[in-house]
Amino acid sequence: MxxxxxxxxxxxxxxxxxxxxxxxxxxxxxxxxxxxxxxxxxxxxxxxxxxxxxxxxxxxxxxxxxxxxxxxxxxxxxxxxxxxxxxxxxxxxxxxxRDDKSYPYILVTDHRHPRIAMHRGAKRHKGEYFGPFPSAGAVWESLRIMQKVFPVRQCEDSFYKARSRPCLQHQLKRCLAPCIEGYVTDEDYNEQINLVKQFLSGKSQDVIKHLIGNMERASEQLNFENAALYRDQISTLQKVTEQQNVSGNIEEIDVLAFSSNKGLASVHVLYIRDQKVLGSKNYSPKVPTNSEPSEIISSFIMQFYLNAIGGQNIPKTIVVPELTENLPELAQAIELVRGSKVELVTAQRGEKYQYYQLAQKNADIDLATKLADGRAMSSKYKELSEFLKLPKIERMECFDISHTFGEYPIASCVVFGPEGPVKSEYRRYNVKGVKGGDDYGAMAFALEKRYAKVTDVNKVPDILFIDGGKGQLNKAEAFFADWTLEKAPVIVGIAKGEGRKPGLETLFMNGGEIEVHMPKSSPALHLIQFIRDESHRFAITGHRAKRGKAKTTSILQDIPGIGAKRRQMLLKNFGGLQGLKAAKSEQIAKVSGISKQLALEIHAFLHDKD
Incomplete structure (x- = not known):
């Protein structure tokens, strides 16, 4: 393959x-x-x-x-x-x-007196996990700072349970010593734990403001050493809370950005769930000529959410480009699908605007990529038309045959237009009435199925590629020898080179009399390889599906009088199909529900198939 x-x-x-x-x-x-x-x-x-x-x-x-x-x-x-x-x-x-290393988290355990600690790996412990964090170093730095800010324990359970008096951390005012009765109430301790959880949930600005206040007061009192300490704490906290644009405080939104140029359009969708970007995807709506950008994006939003193209999990807030029209109507329609209120908004400032800028950047880059691909595709078509001396190429088709030692043959036909693959016009054909392994006969069968009833010249390709050598080419040329339509395709056979290496293909035309070896760097050859490989991919996926279906179908189903229960009984008694084939009719007749006459029919059927 x-x-x-x-x-x-x-x-x-x-x-x-x-x-x-x-x-x-x-x-x-x-x-x-x-x-x-x-x-x-x-x-x-x-x-x-x-x-x-x-x-x-x-x-x-x-x-x-x-x-x-x-x-x-x-x-x-x-x-x-x-x-x-x-x-x-x-x-x-x-x-x-990749290294199987998992990203580190901070764990707040589910104890009477919870501890905070770094965790990596499977989430086996009860409690709340916060993260992931960019590195273990960032977690340890975070824990060190939190120990100064929040006086809650970070010690192991074994150490905590063995204490009879407060440890050094309590003396340094970094722990409230919950391990010793009477030093702190459960209520006061849990209040500190809740502050930790708020901080780890992203609500860190209050803590930073508090530290800024401490720094300013220390500076006013000329206590520059403490002021420097607070300054370093603020810097580290800002570093640790660098959940940045890809993690923020917004629970769930979709963010859509739009970019268009020269008849092409790209819509980039960011999916934010649980305060994180879980993924993104580029979409390329097919744009009719002279369409307004506002019409394109509004139509996209409608189809995307009402047809569940983006999935059923519609968020309560969707950020859309400013040029989107009919926001109230769109929101009401989407609400019917979601079953609850949906808000369509444009982002002007804050976190939503940061997300929108990120989405817009991706939409612009995706469009630039598509425009570059379009120019590349155009140059390939131009070189191929010059090579074959055709004034213009509007449509190309390519055929391939796929089978396994002659079994389950499938023929494919893929179609390319000026912009590349036209997948809506791809076709597969189940090859019938052809001896197994007869690729020439299979090709003739496929051509007959595809072109026998064609009357529209727009459906006739300018170039017909045949994946194969002279034999397959001759079958195609023989089919079109009596062609009655005004337009007929240029037929090109593509024979694989030595070792099936790309770039060593031989092109056959005119019954094989013309042989061409194009340079490996030729854009026209790259286009030919593309359509040939696409035809092969389409054929082999169909072949595999057909083969897989055949493997799940028992040949016993074709015997009259053998239903599911009798089939199951036969296979169970003889340990499978091979055992049943090896059995004599007298042995088959001993199976419950199988008469002597039916046993003879089963035996004859199985051996006729050999």
Whole structure:
């Protein structure tokens, strides 16, 4: 099987150098790897170096079909977002290629006198977990500062239970000594614990303001040593609370940003849940000519939420671009789906505006990438039309046949327009009446199914690619020999090169009399490889589905008089189909519910199939 090739060179040309997160997808649209980078362009380029020593990295790269990126404001944001995405998708290559180290949390235990501590790994202990934090160092620094600010215990349970008198931490006024009766009431201690939880929940500004007040008073009293201490505490608290743009105080919102240019549009959606960005996605609505931007975004919001394209979990607040029209009407319609109040707002300031700026940045970058891809696709079409001496290419089609040793054959037909794949017109055909393994006969069958009833010349391709050599090419040319429509396609056979290596393909035309080897760097060849690989992918996925369905279907179902219960009884008595095939008719007749005549029919049926 050929894995569809990923044109990394074209992709890398338009990748930003900003920090962010990237998601790699395979040919089944499954996320196979999530990573973060301080510089997305440099990090992604490293995967496609000529010399890569890691076999695991090679295996990952071989399966990449597409890559999506989310730009963040800092590397710290990228790290936290990466963790959220890994937890959501659980990509198989993150397990294989990455350190299995989990991100650290701060745990507030569920004891009579709770303790605060760093936690890493499975959440086995009862209590509340806060995080994740960017690094263990940040957690330890946070705990150290909180010990100065909140006098609650951080000692191990064994140490806490063994105390008969207060420890040094109490003398330093860093613990209220709940381990010793009479030093602090449960009510006063739990009040401090609640302050800790508020601080860890992001409500840290009150604490910082309090420290600022202490610093100013110490400075006024010329107590510069204490003032410097408070200054360092404030600095560390701000560092620890760097839950930044990717983690904030807002519980749940969706943030939509829109960008458009030259007939293309991109909508970026950020999903914020439990005060964190859990993910993001770019959408490319199909834009009719001369559409107004306000119409595009309003239509997108309507379809996105009413058709549940973004999932059923609609938040109570949705941030939308300023140019969105009919906000009250849109909100009312979405409320019917959500079953409760929904607010559509535009962001002007504060945290919502920070989220919106982040979404807008991603929408702009995605649109720039699409525009770059469009220019690349246009140049490929231009070179191919010049090579084949065609004035213009509006439609291309490619056929491929997939089977396993002649069994479960499937033919595919993929369609490309000027902007690339037109997936709505892809077709698969179950090949019937053709001897197993007869690729030529299967190709003739597929062409007949596809073109026999075509009357619209707009549905006739300018170029017809056949994945195969001279034999398959001749079948295609024979089919079109008696073609009656005014328009007929240019037919090109694509034969794989030595070792099936991309760039070594041979192109056949005119019954195989013309053989062409295009340069590996040719944009036209890259386009041919793209449509060929897409046809192969589409055929093999259909073949696998057909083969999988056949494996779950017993041939006993085709015997008249054998229902589910008798089939189950036969397979149970003989230990499976092979045992039943080896049995004589007399042995089959001994099974409950099977007459001698039926036993003879079963035996004859099974051996006719051999």
């Amino acid at each position: 050929n894995t569809p090739s990923f044109d990394h060179q074209s992709f890398l040309k338009s990748v930003t150098s900003k920090p962010g997160v990237y998601r790699m997808y395979d040919d089944s649209s499954t996320v196979i790897y999530v990573g973060k980078a301080k510089n997305l362009k440099n990090r992604l380029a490293s995967y496609f170096r000529k010399e890569v020593n890691s076999t695991k990295t090679k295996a990952l790269v071989a399966q990449i079909v597409t890559i999506e990126i989310t730009v963040t404001g800092s590397e710290t944001e990228a790290l936290i977002l990466e963790n959220n995405l890994i937890k959501e998708y659980q990509p198989k290559y993150n397990i294989l290629l």
